[in-house]
Amino acid sequence: GENVEQHPSTLSVQEGDSAVIKCTYSDSASNYFPWYKQELGKGPQLIIDIRSNVGEKKDQRIAVTLNKTAKHFSLHITETQPEDSAVYFCAATSSSGYSTLTFGKGTMLLVSP
């Protein structure tokens, strides 16, 4: 089945710096790659997603890039703010054809003022 590796597990940055989180996946048939932000005590919130026919997508301070050949995708957050502090999860769809997601282990991002 699908396997998703996520790095780093923790990331500390100063406010205003950029943060990059990287994920690799194993199933070349995967075609949908969402990113979720999870704050303490809450459910995962979708922040951005990308489909396999697109190489990059941006939404204000957040961007995601996808390299299908290397089977990796990355989340880029620019001009980080303290409220960006949370756990971020990458995910990929399985080859089953269903919308089942396989998640990475998560990255705890801490933005210090």
Next chain:
Amino acid sequence: KAGVTQTPRYLIKTRGQQVTLSCSPISGHRSVSWYQQTPGQGLQFLFEYFSETQRNKGNFPGRFSGRQFSNSRSEMNVSTLELGDSALYLCASSLAVDSGNTIYFGEGSWLTVV
């Protein structure tokens, strides 16, 4: 538009009991999935329902079951609870079941088994 709604938010059960969790998907969404989140195993897929039929199932024992109603609302049940079932149970919904649909999560139901 309302998001994915899960009830109850918090509950405590005793080993051996059973529990039922409820999920109302986003209006118009017909696919509902359930995930278990624990510190050790992370987010793991339980099962997915579409049009009242289970379409996909994760690697969990038969004590975990679910169903979907004609209005797309879903319930999951865990019987003969074990301490290891303590987790955050998340419901997610999407328009359809095929890969590539945007998936939204609810706030989850926190289950503690004592």
